[in-house]
Amino acid sequence: MQTLNKLNLGIVGACGRGASFKAACDALPQVAIHAVCDINAEELTAARERLGAQEQYTDYAQMLDRADLDAVIIGTPMHFHVPMAVAALERNLHVLSEVTAGVSIEECRQLVETCKLSRGVYMMAENYTYMRPNVIVREMVRAGLFGKPYYAEGEYIHELKELNEVTVWRRRWQTGVNGVTYGTHSLGPILQWMPGDRVVSVCGAGSGHNHQDPRGNDYENEDSCLMLCKMASGGLVKIRVDMLSDRPHAVTNYQIQGTDGCYESARAVGERHRVWLRERCPDANTWLDMDDLSNEFLPELWKEHSARAESAGHGGGDYFEILDFVDAIEGRRPNPIDIHAAMDMTLPGLISQLSIAEESVWMPVPDSRDW
């Protein structure tokens, strides 16, 4: 039975990451979590009850065929994202997919082809673009405060050797491949800070193998993997992903440099996000606390929906991600992370894996718009 006037959602991976979308869906009156799917049969009923869904499935194709769905949220391990998105899009269902969009260039190409033929809307759930400081920097860029951005850095440093053994797909897809395997959290916000730009070539390099898994094997992924990204505009972006080094997590390190200003994110608890802006700072060596500018630059939509958004957690970002997905489906606003934006965020990491295997040679990054 379809829930009247609501967008019926199916969530796959409902016993894991998929469940994290609940608070945002609950805060939005126009969506209903109608069905859940997970291969973990033991925990599925509890997950269905927690998520308030009417139906549950252990088989994804069955959910797509039997449940009365408008859209799916894909929260399964990375290598399922493309096959699951393709299966939904082929049925003209809308898709919100976890990151990264895909694990190989070939399957990314298949996803793009499928999107072209489908009436379903595809959006990638790059939630780091919805983090409040990242949204404020984006709005400051749009207001021209940094001038022309030409350099940026993003880092995702998240030691997960133990988690690799629990969620074993990570040992294969995140630390079992050399190069930047999980770069969209770092590159995604930066691409939004360089509007109209894209990565045209990539050079991948690593810091060697200084850690072994519990079986005594080297991780295929070097401890710290870097990719240098040459932008179409001539600018440069440096991305570092490290999931192996022993140290405190630092998954939201960013900076951006423009002709008229720069931003550096807080790197540890107690630090402040800071900006230097030619037109606002008294001299070349005085930083401003970005929090002092947040009210001025937070989008109006964020202010209007603040009460509902806050209730959904994560500073409101999760709520606005789902709101953008729904508005894109209903044609109210453009899809901020459509298939091509998703490819712009995903393909450089996949190319870095080829580059690192070829002694860090610079390699071109395809533009999915040409596919």
Ligand SMILES: NC(=O)c1ccc[n+]([C@@H]2O[C@H](COP(=O)([O-])OP(=O)(O)OC[C@H]3O[C@@H](n4cnc5c(N)ncnc54)[C@H](O)[C@@H]3O)[C@@H](O)[C@H]2O)c1
């Ligand atoms: N955006 C973020 O901040 C963020 C955070 C965590 C994880 N993730 C992403 O979410 C995804 C899942 O990560 P996780 O940590 O929840 O992993 P997980 O292994 O803990 O959970 C994945 C869930 O998917 C289920 N599953 C696996 N194969 C399935 C299949 N074929 N059909 C149905 N269900 C299946 C598993 O049983 C499990 O419940 C990954 O792609 C990861 O990169 C994103």
